[in-house]
Amino acid sequence: MLSYIVRRVLATIPVMAVVALFVFSLLYIAPGDPAAVIAGDQATPEDVERIRASLGLDRPFLIRFGEWAFRILQGDMGNSIFTNLPVTTMIAQRIEPTLSLMALTLLLAIFIAVPMGVVAAWKQGTIIDRAVMVFAVLGFSVPVFVVGYLLAYVFALELDWLPVQGYTSFSEGLWPWLENLILPAIALGGVYIALIARITRATMLEVLSQDYIRTARAKGVGQRGILFLHALKNAAVPIVTVIGIGIALLIGGAVVTESVFAIPGLGRLTVDAILRRDYPVIQGVVLLFSFIYVLVNLAIDLAYTLFDPRIRY
Amino acid sequence: MASAHTAPLGLAPGAAAPSGPPQEVAAAAPMPDVLPAVKPRKGFVGFIRRHPTIAIGGFLLLVMLLIAVFAPYLGTVDPTALAPARRTREPSAEYWFGTDMLGRDVYSRVLYGARVSLIVGFAVALLSSVVGLAIGLVSGFVRVLDGIVMRIMDGLMSIPPILLAIALMALTRGSVRNVVIAITIAEIPRVSRLVRGVVLSLREQPYVEAAVASGTRMPVIILRHILPNTLAPITVQATYICASAMIIEAILSFIGAGTPPIIPSWGNIMAEGRALWQVKPYIVFFPAVFLSVTVLAVNLLGDGLRDALDPRMAKRL
Numbered sequence: 001m002l003s004y005i006v007r008r009v010l011a012t013i014p015v016m017a018v019v020a021l022f023v024f025s026l027l028y029i030a031p032g033d034p035a036a037v038i039a040g041d042q043a044t045p046e047d048v049e050r051i052r053a054s055l056g057l058d059r060p061f062l063i064r065f066g067e068w069a070f071r072i073l074q075g076d077m078g079n080s081i082f083t084n085l086p087v088t089t090m091i092a093q094r095i096e097p098t099l100s101l102m103a104l105t106l107l108l109a110i111f112i113a114v115p116m117g118v119v120a121a122w123k124q125g126t127i128i129d130r131a132v133m134v135f136a137v138l139g140f141s142v143p144v145f146v147v148g149y150l151l152a153y154v155f156a157l158e159l160d161w162l163p164v165q166g167y168t169s170f171s172e173g174l175w176p177w178l179e180n181l182i183l184p185a186i187a188l189g190g191v192y193i194a195l196i197a198r199i200t201r202a203t204m205l206e207v208l209s210q211d212y213i214r215t216a217r218a219k220g221v222g223q224r225g226i227l228f229l230h231a232l233k234n235a236a237v238p239i240v241t242v243i244g245i246g247i248a249l250l251i252g253g254a255v256v257t258e259s260v261f262a263i264p265g266l267g268r269l270t271v272d273a274i275l276r277r278d279y280p281v282i283q284g285v286v287l288l289f290s291f292i293y294v295l296v297n298l299a300i301d302l303a304y305t306l307f308d309p310r311i312r313y
Numbered sequence: 314m315a316s317a318h319t320a321p322l323g324l325a326p327g328a329a330a331p332s333g334p335p336q337e338v339a340a341a342a343p344m345p346d347v348l349p350a351v352k353p354r355k356g357f358v359g360f361i362r363r364h365p366t367i368a369i370g371g372f373l374l375l376v377m378l379l380i381a382v383f384a385p386y387l388g389t390v391d392p393t394a395l396a397p398a399r400r401t402r403e404p405s406a407e408y409w410f411g412t413d414m415l416g417r418d419v420y421s422r423v424l425y426g427a428r429v430s431l432i433v434g435f436a437v438a439l440l441s442s443v444v445g446l447a448i449g450l451v452s453g454f455v456r457v458l459d460g461i462v463m464r465i466m467d468g469l470m471s472i473p474p475i476l477l478a479i480a481l482m483a484l485t486r487g488s489v490r491n492v493v494i495a496i497t498i499a500e501i502p503r504v505s506r507l508v509r510g511v512v513l514s515l516r517e518q519p520y521v522e523a524a525v526a527s528g529t530r531m532p533v534i535i536l537r538h539i540l541p542n543t544l545a546p547i548t549v550q551a552t553y554i555c556a557s558a559m560i561i562e563a564i565l566s567f568i569g570a571g572t573p574p575i576i577p578s579w580g581n582i583m584a585e586g587r588a589l590w591q592v593k594p595y596i597v598f599f600p601a602v603f604l605s606v607t608v609l610a611v612n613l614l615g616d617g618l619r620d621a622l623d624p625r626m627a628k629r630l
């Protein structure tokens with residue numbers, strides 16, 4: 001097992017290298033002249049040349065990539081074109097709201113979606129099952145910012161239960177923090193809940209048809225015991241896998257959700273950076289999120305080997 | 314799907330013998346109405362009956378397509394015509410969906426917006442399917458390249474699609490073409506992984522082995538045995554990609570990284586309505602409804618196609 005863990009950890013290195021190489025080479029892949037695009041329409045030829053030099057586009061690709069990768073490994077993501085601050089500093093200032101939002105959404109989604117999927121599988125074919133499936137299709141179809149505006153309109157503007165926009169740091173208390181994040185978390189969680197509920201239902205249906213479930217029933221195990229102790233435990237691997245993969249949806253959705261609810265996080269940083277064509281910042285955010293995504297899925301993979309004795313490598 | 318639960322318990326095993334055409338059964342022995350004779354209807358009507366999700370999704374999508382094509386004839390005005398004198402009018406008989414901050418008619422903009430969404434959705438679905446198919450075939454057949462190609466795909470898949478598209482759009486000028494390219498690049502890995510999986514499992518099939526053994530040349534095998542079998546899963550995947558592309562396009566435009574503001578796309582209309590949404594929510598509301606309904610239609614179509622084309626998959630999800 002130890003050798004598996006080592007191999008699995010080592011296997012993430014080429015993946016991260018590809019991510020880094022790709023994010024870096026976007027500057028070269030993008031159609032048109034990135035330096036001219038970043039400089040904007042009013043730029044003089046000198047401005048364009050200055051930006052070209054600062055991005056290193058005037059030097060050979062491989063040398064430039066080597067230097068860049070070396071600095072990334074040392075934790076230096078370069079400086080913003082607009083503010084000239086180090087990208088790492090800018091990210092550090094904005095990371096708390098984003099991580100708060102994502103963590104809350106993750107918790108919320110798991111606590112809503114897994115029971116939904118379990119009940120749908122248990123009551124297969126009934127109106128409850130149908131309702132869960134309809135919700136799943138809607139969750140996939142209604143974009144996160146649409147849900148966001150709807151929630152904000154109903155619960156913040158009309159009913160006045162929660163604040164419309166903004167963010168309060170966790171250090172100022174649990175409720176002020178939570179109050180601002182509930183609506184964004186529900187909006188962001190929509191797709192994620194749909195995804196997890198659907199997989200939970202499908203896996204549970206499969207597990208519930210297994211012989212050991214019938215045996216448990218014959219033994220006289222109660223319905224709740226069967227569902228949550230026998231079935232859900234055995235259905236855990238695909239569900240947890242999907243929770244890990246779905247984090248990509250959370251990351252993408254966070255960018256938009258933060259715009260709708262005016263949360264000053266990494267999403268807002270990204271959107272501001274797009275408007276200013278501040279590519280080093282965008283690059284930094286993309287790299288950071290991709291690495292988080294790879295690491296989360298690595299952790300989940302490794303967790304299987306610890307929690308599921310059936311998995312042997 | 315629910316047959317195991319709803320089947321009457323008292324039914325004797327022999328009573329359900331489904332052999333022979335239904336008419337013969339009815340003539341031979343009039344049975345109690347426990348198991349009504351199933352007469353699968355053929356043709357278009359039968360297909361619709363059996364796959365209601367395809368019917369609903371297809372119908373909604375067709376309506377959107379017609380709206381997009383005939384937008385100029387549906388009582389619209391020039392969607393880019395500015396009229397500062399009549400800005401932010403509430404929806405009324407004259408302006409069905411109201412007017413925006415610059416006095417433009419939201420109804421006309423929303424109808425024309427259908428064009429952008431559908432073009433982006435279809436173009437991305439088609440392009441990423443074709444490119445993904447090619448990469449998947451190469452990866453599945455040329456084993457030397459497989460490792461490298463799949464590592465690259467793993468890396469690409471580790472970048473959340475929206476962020477990948479944002480990064481690409483930050484480096485290019487906003488245009489429908491560039492939006493299509495950006496989203497396609499983000500979606501290719503999923504198709505190529507799918508195709509590779511199908512190819513690898515097909516290569517083990519006896520009929521493919523038989524074809525190889527009888528000396529059929531590789532291109533013929535691919536054309537005759539492999540490609541037809543990848544068609545169904547790719548079609549299903551393509552509908553989901555179409556739905557996700559339409560959402561990503563709207564998101565890109567909404568945050569200002571998509572189509573240029575001059576083009577009326579649903580994301581752009583919502584982006585412009587954003588500043589005023591607390592007082593004039595209708596500017597955001599109408600494009601949001603159209604976008605959601607269109608994506609819903611495509612997703613329903615995808616679910617229906619999946620059930621119809623891949624019964625094994627249908628049982629699982």
